[in-house]
Amino acid sequence: MxxxxxxxxxxxxxxxxxxxxxINPANGEILATVPLASQETVDKxxxxxxxxxxxxxxxxxxxxxxxxxxxxxxxxQHQDQLVELISLDNGKTLADARGELQRGLEVVEYACGxxxxxxxxxxxxxxxxxxxxxxFHALGVVLGITPFNFPAMVPLWMIPMALICGxxxxxxxxxxxxxxxxxxxxxxxxxxxxxxxxxxxxxxxDTAEALIDHVDIKAVSFVGSTVAARAIYQRAAGAGKRVQAxxxxxxxAVIMPDADLENAAxxxxxxxxxxTGQRCMAISVAVCVGEDTADRLIQHLLPKMDExxxxxxxxxxxxxxxxxxxxxxNRVNTILGEAKEQGAHxxxxxxxxxxxxxxxxxxxxxxxxxxxDSMSCYQQEIFGPxxxxxxxxxxxxxxxxxxxxxxxxxxxxxxESGAAANRFSSRVEAGMVGVNVPLPVPMAFxxxxxxxxxxxGDLHAYGPDGVRFYTKRKTVTQRWLKQTGHSTAxxxx
Ligand code: NAD
Numbered sequence: 001m002x003x004x005x006x007x008x009x010x011x012x013x014x015x016x017x018x019x020x021x022x023i024n025p026a027n028g029e030i031l032a033t034v035p036l037a038s039q040e041t042v043d044k045x046x047x048x049x050x051x052x053x054x055x056x057x058x059x060x061x062x063x064x065x066x067x068x069x070x071x072x073x074x075x076x077q078h079q080d081q082l083v084e085l086i087s088l089d090n091g092k093t094l095a096d097a098r099g100e101l102q103r104g105l106e107v108v109e110y111a112c113g114x115x116x117x118x119x120x121x122x123x124x125x126x127x128x129x130x131x132x133x134x135x136f137h138a139l140g141v142v143l144g145i146t147p148f149n150f151p152a153m154v155p156l157w158m159i160p161m162a163l164i165c166g167x168x169x170x171x172x173x174x175x176x177x178x179x180x181x182x183x184x185x186x187x188x189x190x191x192x193x194x195x196x197x198x199x200x201x202x203x204x205x206d207t208a209e210a211l212i213d214h215v216d217i218k219a220v221s222f223v224g225s226t227v228a229a230r231a232i233y234q235r236a237a238g239a240g241k242r243v244q245a246x247x248x249x250x251x252x253a254v255i256m257p258d259a260d261l262e263n264a265a266x267x268x269x270x271x272x273x274x275x276t277g278q279r280c281m282a283i284s285v286a287v288c289v290g291e292d293t294a295d296r297l298i299q300h301l302l303p304k305m306d307e308x309x310x311x312x313x314x315x316x317x318x319x320x321x322x323x324x325x326x327x328x329x330n331r332v333n334t335i336l337g338e339a340k341e342q343g344a345h346x347x348x349x350x351x352x353x354x355x356x357x358x359x360x361x362x363x364x365x366x367x368x369x370x371x372x373d374s375m376s377c378y379q380q381e382i383f384g385p386x387x388x389x390x391x392x393x394x395x396x397x398x399x400x401x402x403x404x405x406x407x408x409x410x411x412x413x414x415x416e417s418g419a420a421a422n423r424f425s426s427r428v429e430a431g432m433v434g435v436n437v438p439l440p441v442p443m444a445f446x447x448x449x450x451x452x453x454x455x456x457g458d459l460h461a462y463g464p465d466g467v468r469f470y471t472k473r474k475t476v477t478q479r480w481l482k483q484t485g486h487s488t489a490x491x492x493x
Contacts, residue, residue: 001030001031001032001033001247002031002032002033002179003032003033004022004032004033004034004178004179004182004202005035006037006041006045006046006199006200006201007182007186007198007199007200008044008196008199008201008217009048009052009196009199010043010189010193010194010196011189011195011345013041013044013045013212014035015035015041016040016426017036017037017039018035018036018094019033019034019035019036019465020033020034020036020175020204021033021034021039022034022089022175022176022177022178023091023176024091024180024314025090025321025322025323025324025325025326025361026088026091026093026314026321026322026357026359026361027313027314027359027360028352028359028360028362030052030177031089031179032178034175034178034200034202034203035046035176035203036175036202036203036204036206036207036251037201037202037203037207037210037490038091039210040384041201041307042201042207042210042214043061043214044171045170045200045201045231046141046197046214046217047200047212047216048196048340049141049168049170049197049199049216050140050141050168050193050460051181051196051215052168052194052195052197052288053138053140053141053166053167053168053196053197054195055194055212055419056138056163056167056168056194056197057137057138057167058376058432059166059167059194059228059313061115061118061164061166062114063251063454064114064117064163064166065111065112065113065114065164065193066192067163067188067191067193067251068108068109068111068112068160068164069112070161070190071101071108071187071188071191071193071227072108072109072112072194073193074187074190074191075101075104075184075187076105078183078187078445079098079101079209079350080390081098081115081183082101082152082180082183082184083101084150085151085179085180085183085318086101086151086179086180087304087314087387088179088434089151089177089178089179089180089312090127090148090149090176090177090245090321090329091118091276091314091321091322091323091324091361092153092275092276092278092321093231093316093320093321093416093477094316095212095276095316095485096274096321097184099274100150100151100152100153101152102155102470103156103441104153104156104157105154105156106156106443106444106467107156107157107160107444107462108156108160108460109444110160110161110444110445110463111160111161111163114164114165114212115252117467117468118135118136118164118463119235119242119275120133120135120136120459121133121134123181123258123394125345126219126316126477127479128357128480129479129480129481130333130477130478131477131479132475132476132477132478133475133476133478134166134473134475134476135473135474135475135476136276136467136471136472136474137166137471137472137473137474138165138166138169138297138391138471138472139165139167139242139470139471139472140167140216140218141169141170141216141217141221142162142167142168142169142170142217142218142219142220142416142448142449143169143170143172143211143212143217143218143219143221143368143469144155144158144159144162144170144171144172144220144221144222145172145208145211145221145222145223145224145368146158146171146172146173146174146223146224146334147174147223147225148174148176148177148226148278148324149179149275149278149280149383150223151174151177151179151180151181152180152181152184152198153275153435154223154427155171155173155180155181155184156184156431157223157448157461157462158171158221158222158461158462158466159171159184159188159198161196161462161466161470162466162469163193163197164219165218165467165470165471166471167218167233167470168196168198168199169195169197169198169199170198170199170200170201170211170217170247171185171199171200171201172200172203172208172475173197173200173202174201174208174224175202175203175204176315176324176325176339177307177324178200180199181200181390181426181469185199185200188399193251200232200358202312204439209235211237211307212236212239212241213235214216216301217241218241218242219237219242219469219470220232220242220243220244220245220388221239221241221243221244221461221469222243222244222245222246223246223280223461224244224246224247225247225248225381226247226248226381226406226407226453227458228247228271228454229245229246229247229248229453229455230245230247230453232245232456233245233428233456235287235294235459237309237372237457240484242469243453243456243464244449244455244456244457244458244459244460244461244469245308245456245457246448246449246450246454246455246461247450247453247454247455247456248280248281248381248383248407248409248453248454249280249281249284249405249407249409249410249442249450249454250284250285250378250379250381250405250406250407250409251281251282251283251284251285251379251407251409251410251411251412251430252283252287252318252398252401252402252405252411252412253283253286253287253291253411253413253414253425253438254270254287254289254294254395254398254399254402254411254412254413254414254415255286255287255288255289255297255413255414256284256290256395256415256416257289257290257291257292257293257421258307258415258417258420259293259414259415259416259436260414260416260436261296261297261300262300263301263414263416263436264297265299265301265304265395266300266304267437268283268301268387268437268438269301269304269305270385270438271313271387271438271439272284272286272365272385273281273305273320273385273387274315274317274319274320274386275367275403276320276321276322276323276363276384277351277382277383277384277385277386278323278324278328278383278384278397279439280409280454280466281409281410281432281439281440281441282383282439283387283412283438283439284381284382284386284388285331285371285387285390285399286385286387286389286390287380287387287389287390287402288389288391288392289391289392289394289395289397289466290392290393291391291400293391294369294389294391296373297389298347298367298369298389298492301367301387302347302348303320305365306348307319307327308320308365308375309355310356311354311357312321312364313358313360314419315331315359316317320365320385322357322360322385323362323363324363326361328361328383328384329361329362331382331384331477332363332366332382332383332384332385332386332485333351333363335377335382335386336350336366336368336377336379336383336386337347338375338376338377338454339368339371339375339376339388341361341379342371342374342375342376342377343370343372344368344370344371344372344375344377344388345368345369345370346366346367346368346369347364347367347368347369348364348367349364349366350363350364350366350384350385350485351363351364351366352364352387353365354457363384363385365384365385365386365387366385366386366387366415367389368386368387368388368389369417369457370389370391371388371389371390372404373401373404375392376486378390380405381407386432394444395423395424398424399423399427399428402429402430402486403427403428403429404491405452406432406452406453407428407450407452407453407454408450408451408452408453408488409430409451409454409455410430410431410433410439410440410441410450411424411430411432411449412427412433412434412435412436412437412438412440413434413435413436414436415435415436421435421436429452430450430451430457431449431450431451431454431460432448432449432450440465443463444462444463445462445463445464446463446464447459447460447461447463447465447466448460448461448462448463448465449461449463449465
């Protein structure tokens with residue numbers, strides 16, 4: 001068992017604060033104790049970041065980028081260890097953890113282009129003898145608060161982008177999965193990042209709030225549940241800070257009657273049950289259009305579902321791991337019970353899964369048919385291995401259904417019709433849309449974010465929006481007297 005410390009000034013900062021236990025959800029063993037930062041620790045981490053930031057912002061941009069190149073090499077060199085930490089802490093399979101790290105690494109690679117990304121904009125001769133340009137300045141010290149379901153990827157959505165823009169960054173990782181983030185702190189130091197530019201403060205909600213409220217924190221990036229996203233947005237924006245707060249999701253996949261159902265079923269299995277359904281881009285609702293589409297889809301889904309294997313005790317020859325904790329297991333089981341009471345048909349009930357491991361936080365995969373929009377399993381983000389099927393008559397019914405939901409993170413359609421795909425992608429109210437692609441997670445050179453209650457704020461995470469979020473624009477308009485001696489009176493512009 002590890003005794004975790006905060007990470008301040010490129011070294012462990014150990015305190016005598018109260019601790020939480022970080023539990024391996026696959027077997028209930030304690031992996032680490034996690035300190036819950038006091039106000040004093042928060043103040044120390046922020047002061048260290050304030051001190052380091054000005055010098056870092058004045059460091060030439062290609063030198064800031066060099067740290068990202070170094071980090072990229074170190075993450076690749078230590079990827080097996082990072083993957084193992086992600087998997088142990090979160091419970092996801094090694095393959096899933098490897099995929100997560102890869103997506104995070106892609107943001108580091110994007111950030112290596114910092115000199116290009118931060119070039120600014122220039123206009124010659126906006127008036128006689130006058131040039132004007134916009135440059136992008138660092139905000140100062142910025143904060144990231146991250147969720148349990150992506151212990152490395154979500155921190156890596158934020159850290160590289162904030163750092164290349166000249167900010168110092170404080171990370172408050174999920175108290176449930178702090179191990180990979182702690183290792184990233186060590187790797188950043190090894191990559192040459194000056195002390196204080198990246199600090200980690202551990203803790204839960206109280207610590208997060210103390211950080212948000214700190215006068216020297218200029219911006220907050222948050223990823224987590226909608227309840228917390230809304231609260232953080234209100235709290236930080238109310239104090240005049242810049243905020244991007246990404247929340248929960250209920251991603252709909254529309255299955256048209258002409259879809260290649262074998263392909264749709266194969267990809268839905270990964271999208272609904274991969275990561276044990278604990279992904280903000282998981283497909284949790286399949287909306288089947290037409291009379292018999294749902295029945296035909298079920299025939300394709302069931303053999304694949306019945307082959308899914310749960311990992312036991314971090315045995316990684318499996319398709320699904322545990323849920324994060326017993327609270328999550330209880331939530332999923334309760335919602336399955338309610339679905340049955342409310343009239344849905346449980347084609348597969350994960351509570352009855354025959355081979356549930358004896359220890360750990362497990363639920364089997366569930367398929368719930370004949371779900372309607374009034375049922376709790378439709379309205380709530382279940383965040384577990386449950387795929388709900390809703391039956392509708394027309395494409396427009398499916399679009400209206402998805403648009404009426406409070407969340408709008410991602411949505412996708414399976415069809416052979418370009419016209420249907422176009423109608424869907426132009427009308428559906430979601431930030432990320434897939435056509436015959438179940439998890440339309442944007443690449444690092446685009447940006448990630450949802451609509452409606454899946455995002456509070458305006459700019460999305462990473463990519464071009466990341467650069468805009470972590471910088472403030474300054475536009476300079478400049479005139480120099482010509483040698484010929486023209487007047488400088490503004491009336492002559
Ligand atoms: P959570 O909201 O419980 O916690 C996330 C982080 O916020 C943790 O670090 C936690 O300590 C902190 N926190 C919790 N409540 C807070 C509050 N009121 N004020 C300040 N900080 C607070 O989320 P979780 O359970 O760790 O993660 C799962 C949720 O995250 C799901 O809803 C999922 O959809 C969402 N998620 C969204 C995205 C996205 O891109 N939209 C990505 C990943 C996860």
